[in-house]
Amino acid sequence: MRDVEARVLNAIDESETVNLLAETVRVPSVTGTDAESELQHRLAGLLTEAGMDVDVWKLDLAGLTGRPGFPGTEAPRTEGYGVAAVTGGEGPPALALQGHVDVVPTGDLAKWEGSDPFAARISGDVLYGRGACDMKAGLAANLAVARAIKRAGVRLARPLAVHCVISEEDGGLGAFATLARGHTAEAAVISEPTSGAVITANAGALTFRLEIAGRAAHGATRYEGVNAIEMFWPVFEAIRRLEAERNRDVPGLFRGNAMPYPIEVGTVRAGDWASTVPDLLVAEGRLGVRLEEDPAAARAAFEEAVADVAHPWLRAHPPVVTWPGGQYASGRLPAGHGLLDEVGRAIIDTTGGVPAESAAPYGSDLRLYTAGGIPTLHYGPGDVRFAHAPREQVDLGELRAVTRALALLAVRRCGAL
DSSP: OHHHHHHHHHTOOHHHHHHHHHHHHTSOOBTTSHHHHHHHHHHHHHHHHTTOEEEEEEOOHHHHHTSTTOOOOOSOOSOOEEEEEEESSSSSOSEEEEEEOOBOOOOOGGGSTTSOTTSOEEETTEEESTTIIIIIHHHHHHHHHHHHHHHTTOOBSSOEEEEEESOTTTTOHHHHHHHHTTOOOSOEEEOOOOTTOEEEEEOEEEEEEEEEEOBOOBGGGGGGSBOHHHHHHHHHHHHHHHHHHHTSSOOGGGTTOSOSSOEEEEEEEEOSSTTBOOOEEEEEEEEEEOTTOOHHHHHHHHHHHHHTOOOHHHHHSOOEEEOOSOEEOOEEOOTTOTHHHHHHHHHHHHHSOOOOEEEESSOOTHHHHHHTTOOEEEOOSSOGGGTTSTTOEEEHHHHHHHHHHHHHHHHHHHOBO
16 A cells, blocks of 8 residues: 555646646636536536546536525525546445535625736745635645546545535535435545644534614604614624623634634615615624534524513514525534544645644534535645635645645545555
C-alpha cells in the first residue's frame, strides 16, 4: 500500500487543481440559477474523464417537496440536477467525497475591490472570488483526488464516490435528492472550509418569518395609529434574551466560539407610504439549533419567547411566526467512529500537523448524510470567515494540503487491487 499511496500522491497535478478551481469559480452558480445546472453538467463531464461511472439526473422538484424530511428551500428554482460518480470495486462505496456547487449572491458589487467576483483573481498564493472558499476549493480537491487515482493507474478494491450537489446554501435539496436516489457510502467527507481543523458536528439553523401588526394612520396624526416598527422592538429584545439563554452552556466542541447558536434577523420590511403609519412589519431571520436538539423544540422555544412579550398591543395582536425556507437540523459524527482517526492520520502523514476537532455554528449537508446513516465530517480548504463576504478567498496552500490528505484517505479507506 505504501507504493500505491506514493503513486497517487505523486499523480496529483497541483497546477491543474488550481486551474480547475478557477474554472469553477468563473461559473456564476448562484443557488437556483441556470449556472448551477451548467456547472453540474460540466463537473459530470470531468468526472467521466476521470474514469468514474457518473449518474446525472434531473431532480423531481415536486416529488422531493412531498417526501418526509424535505429540508426546505429559499431560492426560486425551476430545475436542478444531481451528479454522483463511483469508481472501484463492488458494493457500497467505502468513502464519498461531497461538495456543493451553488454559491450565495454577490451582494453589492462595489464592495469587491474593483474586481469581478467571478473572475477568479489570483494574487500570490490566494485565489479570490465568490465561491472560492465556500466551497469550490473543496470541489476542486474532490475532483483532483479522482483524477490522481486514475492517472496513477490504481484500481481500488472498494468503490470511491464523489457527490456534487446543488442547493446546499438554501436548505440542502441536492444532498436530500442524492440520498433519496439511493446513493450511499460507508462514510463521507464534505470538503467544506475548515481552516485545517476537522469538524465533526454542526449546529442547525431554521429560517423564520415574523409578522408584526400595527394600525395605519396619517403621519400627521400618528397618535391615532400604532407603528408596527415600534412594536417590533420589544420582540427583537425578547429574541436577543432568548439567544443569550440558549448560548449559556455550550458543548466543549465549540471551544473558542462564544455564540454557537446565534439568532439573527436578516431582513426587515415595513410600510408602503412615507406619510402613513406602517401597519405591518415583516422580518425574516435564522434560529440556531443546538446539537441534538429536536428542531420542533427549537421552534417552540422561539414561538414562546415571541408570544410572551409583555405589551398590551402585542397581547391583543400576537405576532405571527412561520417557518419558510431552509430548515437545517443539527448533526454530528457518531461518537467513537473511526473516520475521525482515519482523517486525522491522513492529515498528519501528509502535512505533519495534528488537526483540531471542533464543531461549526452553521447548518450543512452533514446532518442529512448522518441522518441517512452515513457517518460524516467536514474537512476542506478555506476559512469560513471569508465565506459569503465580498473578500471571499482561499489559500492555495490549503487547497494543496487538503487534496493530498483526501487522496491518502481515499486510497487507505478503499484499498487497492
